[in-house]
Amino acid sequence: MKKILCIIFLASLTTACNKELNESPNGQLVGDAALGTIEGLQTALAGAYQPLKNGYTSGFASAALDAVLMGSDDITTHPASNKQELREMDQFAVNSTNSRINVIWLGCYKTIQNANNIIENYGKVGNTANIKQIGGEAYFLRAFSYFWLVRLWGNIPLITTSKYSADLLSIQKSAPAAIYALIESDLKNAESLMGNTKAAAGRASAGTAKALLAEVYLTEAGYPIKDASKYALAAAKAKEVIDNKATYGFDLVPDFASLWTGTTSSNSTPEDVFSLQFCNSCGNPSTLYGKSAMPGDESGWDDYFCEVTFFNNFPAGKRKDVTFYTVFKTSAGNINWQNGQTKHPYYNKFRVNAPTPGYLTSASDLSVKMLRYAQVLLTYAEAQARATGMPSADAYTAVNLIRSRAGLPDLTPGLAGSAFADSVVAERSWELAGEYTRWFDLQRLELVEAANNNKAPDDLKPLNAITKDRYWLPIPYTDKQINNGL
Template sequence: MKLDKTTTRVFIRIFCGLALLSILNVFNACSDLDPDPLEFNLPPESFGSIADLEKGVFGLYGLLRTSAVFNTFYAPAWGGDDITTFTGGNKQDFREFDQRSVSSSNARLLGNWNNLNTIINNSNIVLSRAEGLSLFDLDQDKIDELLGEVYFLRGLAFYHLARTHEKMPVSLTRLPDPNIENSTRQEVFLQIEEDLMEAESRLPTINESLATAEVRGAARANKGSARALLSRLYLDWAGFPLKDVSKYSKAAETAKRVIDEKGSHGFDLVNRFQSLWEIANRFNNESVFTIAFDQSAGIRNFKYNRVGYPGEAPFAGWDETFAEIRFFEDFPEGSRKEATFRTDIDWENLSNQQSPVFAKITGPIGDLPMEGQWHITERNDFYMRYAEVLLIYAEASARSGNTSAEAWEALNKIRRRAAGLPFSTPVTSPIPQLDKDGVEIPGLTYVDVTTGDLAELAFTERKWEFAGEFLRWNDLVRMERVEQALSNRNPQISMDAGGNLLTVPNPINGSLGLDNYFSPLPQAIVDENPNLLD
């Protein structure tokens, strides 16, 4: 299905509009004045057609967008050593994660819980209502593909919750059990694995309905999307707290299959790192699963632009998402650093708070407007990038004892692009390294590496590659490195105009121990069902 640019935009608007409306129109039983014979013979509360099932699937994508529209979706990521928030104002919920003192009454915790469980519960409804469609002479391949999307979205919702809570209930019924008990983490991960494997078996290699020259990056999940998310799951599974190291080989194997079949799925690295954050490139081949937004259809994203700027004049930003000073200082110089941070802003001499500014949040200089409702954008969320698939393959291969040339090459592709070089061309000689002012740094810089601890090199590369993308906290948890990272946050060289060394804006006031890696269940949810308190 090939769409021109205008038709593509209309299609996206229909896709987004249906996503918002279908919850009301599809999940409630209704009948036409002239009933369809097929619907007449279906069990009660069943879909009457493939079109109804597709509307239900669009509704689930709409619920995911609703969940992801604010930073609530990623609030636990403020626990990482890359992200911080404002020391005052209305940022208390983010500061709790930032300072490792998350309370069960945290509003972001509750909001995320409710939003993700709404996706899970409605996925169960869609699966239940689709059961009768198998009884009739319909396009079963199309039905399978649509159900694959349901399993993918349910698995994603379970997984996103599991990265916040160590124990949680696993509801798989049409009507949720009000007295349900928590499942163990092993049981939760087994269910996520089952959902993603079911999705992989049913999804198409590429979803043709939203795969055009203008709409790239799997705005609807395909087989590669499911495999990529599975590889991330296995990497977490091999780490804390389950520590099933056999899953490293599973992570490597699954990531490798995505790499081998990237062309079929429409995946690859983009040539220029900075282009990922440009609004014109909000659909790109590097996103293996994209949560898509569209301002003209009223589907707007509230996580970028203004929220990343300082609140003081002349910016008038919302002081929500800043970078840690020490993280900025330690970040290797080069084109990737320039694309990650707004080094044009004199953040060291801000009055309210001296914190580096993420270009990944504000957008590159001049790319997003700073007027009107500039807290609203149509920037998409790249829920997972192909760069992560490459680094999972490199790290998991090494941790499972396989340091192959292909694993090294996966790492080196990321390193080359970070240096501003073509990612597919090997670099056999050292190159000069320049600082932010273009001055050469003494010593030789080797871009390609083929010796050393591949697993640790890949782990560290993730630190820089995904800075500010809400992933670092989960990496620190799985490798049990929270204390190592967060107890070493003091600025080393950043000073104000008076020569005063800057200090950490939000010092840690909670435990950095293993007992504080996961957030409590929301108190309001436990009050409704005391069985969840264990």
């Protein structure tokens, strides 16, 4: 942990300043002296969000986000070229020196450390609604970061202090159960402290915390925790969000295409429960969309695109048309994806269409949608059916809202609980295709092996037998070299 801890604890200590939250302090850790005022807390909170969106350095702003999830069946990468680090994840042969895994690891732990700093200090400033909101967002960000870490790495260091000590250089890994206990506690604190509406785009609210807690419970019901009692908790928490969607400002947008216009009009919709916001002109762009998601036939980078089998199984209709990009524009004319360089369809969702359609750029203002209201509906439907063994009318309504928007018929009435839940899992894969959920669904349901057994000839194949050990990423090499406990 020395590499991370030195960055977090030592290099970014600062003195008090008076910045607003929309100014970026680049993830710096604010010292205790600066946290005695509301202005100092606001600056610290901006610093807590920032490591999650630091381009290629840390967080979820680059193709590192897709790389760590490529064991799923909805995304893959180029079979050659310079994509070795991405292929490692897709082929279950991940090296601890892989720089992509360190981007996620570092982003989450820097955010955790900044959140710890706020959590330790916000109560000393006062008890106003604004101060509670800041404290609640810090709890949310710590929970969000640990949720990503525990699902990707399993056993991880659990750090709840912002103060550096030599003991942290020999810290041991904690089991997932301990990590999830903290995540649950943090999200309960977050929902009690935060207001019902977002302070600004990209910020968390009480509804955001409830929605994430529902997802946490759903995950705990599956592998590796396997606590089936969590299904009922997931259903109840998701239902709280659904029943109070107007209070929280959440809802499905009527037209699925409006979520993925490739312009900033899609950045802040009612469906965005939690998203990361970017500003190219401010020096803080997203590098995840644009070139990264475009075919080499159009001078794109071929970082990530869709597996053939997943595309073929995807139900035809307007959602499929919006989700995928299948006709490439080249100097020799248009070509179908089957005749492209990689022989794969790409994601239309992640193209950039400003200032002109198909604009070739590696830096954009487009937000990264980490949790949508559609996911809340599907989490409720699956959890309710698994908890009771029989889907309720409300569960049918939840999933059919998604299917209706996609142009699909309602699910057949009278399905048994398990059959209904399986249908919802399939619906999640289609609705949230490419959106950072499929790998985690396969993992919690222990379907990783099955999902990788039906590869199309042009899809990358696993290089190793898929065992449960390969459900987890290796701890980054530098950290293991410093601390043998890792």
